[in-house]
Amino acid sequence: MSNTAVRPILVAGATGKQGGSVVRALLQAGRPVRALTRDPASAAGQALAAHGVEVVKGDFNDPASLDTAMAGIGGVFSVQMGSHPGDPETEIVTGRALIEAAHRAGVDTVVHTSVARAGDQKNFVGWDEGRWEPLYWNNKSAVNDMVKTQGFRHWTILKPAMIMEDIVPPMADVMYPSLRERGRFETAIAADTGMDWIAAQDIGAFAAAAFADPERFHGHEIDLAAEIFTMPEVAAKITEATGKPVSAVTLSKEEVLASSPYGELGYKHESWNNVEGYKVDLDAVRSWGVPLTTLDQFIQQNRDKFVLG
DSSP states (O other): OHHHHHHHEETTTTTTTTHHHHHHHHTTTTEEEEESOOOOOOOOHHHHHHTTTTEEETTTTTTHHHHHHHOOEEEEOOOOOOOOOTSSSHHHHHHHHHHHHHHTOSSSEEEEEEOOTOOOOGSSSGGGOOOOOHHHHHHHHHHHHHHHHHHEEEEEEEEOEGGGGOOOOOHHHHHHHHHHHSEEEEEEEOOOOOOEEEHHHHHHHHHHHHHHHHHHHEEEEEEEEEEEEOOOHHHHHHHHSSSSEEEEEEEHHHHHHOOOTTHHHHHHHHHHHHHHHOOOOHHHTTTTTTOOOOOHHHHHGGGGGGOOO
16 A cells, blocks of 8 residues: 555545545545544534544634645545525635645645536526526536646546435425425425435545545546435335325425525525436446445435424
8 A cells, every 4th residue: 555545634524414424434444534623622523533533623714724734644525615695705715725735735636525517507508697596606616627727646526416414404404494394395396307316425435435546536527426316206205214294395486485595596506406407427426336325225324313394
C-alpha cells in the first residue's frame, strides 16, 4: 500500500448525512479519517472521536485553520450546503476555500459531492425564461468547475439524485412536514413522475471506492441513483413496512405556495421533477460495481424512525 493510501482522508460535513456516510464507509474500509468541524467539542464532534475519528477545528473564513487541517492528508471529501436566495454566497465561498486549501496542501485526491444534472442546467426546458432557480444550479455547477480545473492529480464528482434519508426524520420534517402531520406526501410532484433515489450510505460507499482506487475514478462525474419510484409507490412501500397508512397527493401551484415554507422556491424545486428530473442512467451507476441499497431495504432499515400522522 502506498504512502498516499494510508494517509487520512479529511471529511467536510462529517456530522451531516453525506459526510457522515463517507466517514462510516472509510472507517469500515480501514482508512484513517480526519473530520473537519466548527466545534470539535460538540456532541456530534465527540461522537465522531469516540469512533476513532480525528476531529479538527476548521473555519472556512480562516485559511490558516484549513491549512492546519489539511496537513499530512491523502484526500479530501468536499460537500457544501446548496444555495438559495436567502443565502446566495455561502456555497461558493466555502467551496472555494476548501478546494484552494486542498490545492495549497498538495492533496492527491478530491472527491466532491454535488447533485445530478448540475452543469446541464442550460438545457433545461424554460431555463432562459427563468423558470427554475438559477442560483441553486449555477452555484452547484460553479463549485464542480472549481474541482475540475484546480489541477488535482485525482478528482471525482459524485452527483446524487433524491437522497432516501429525506423521507425519514429529521429531514422529512423539513422536506415533507405533511408526512408527520397527516401521513401524506403533499408536493407538486405528479403521481406518475418517477423519482431517482439513492441512499446516503451508497454515496459514502462510492466516495470510499474513489479514495481506494483514485486512478479508476479520476475525471469522472458520476450520477447516483439506485432505483426509480413515484411518490405514490414510495408511500405504498412505507405503508407496507410500517403498517401505517401513507399516501401521496399532488398539490396545485396555489396549494404549494399556500402551504410550503419555501413558497415559490419550493414549488420550482418540486415541479422541476415533472418537467426535467434527474435522469440518472441506472446501468451506468451499476457499472462501477459499488453495491447499492434498494428503497425497500432502506425503508426496512429505518422503519422505526418514521413518524407518521
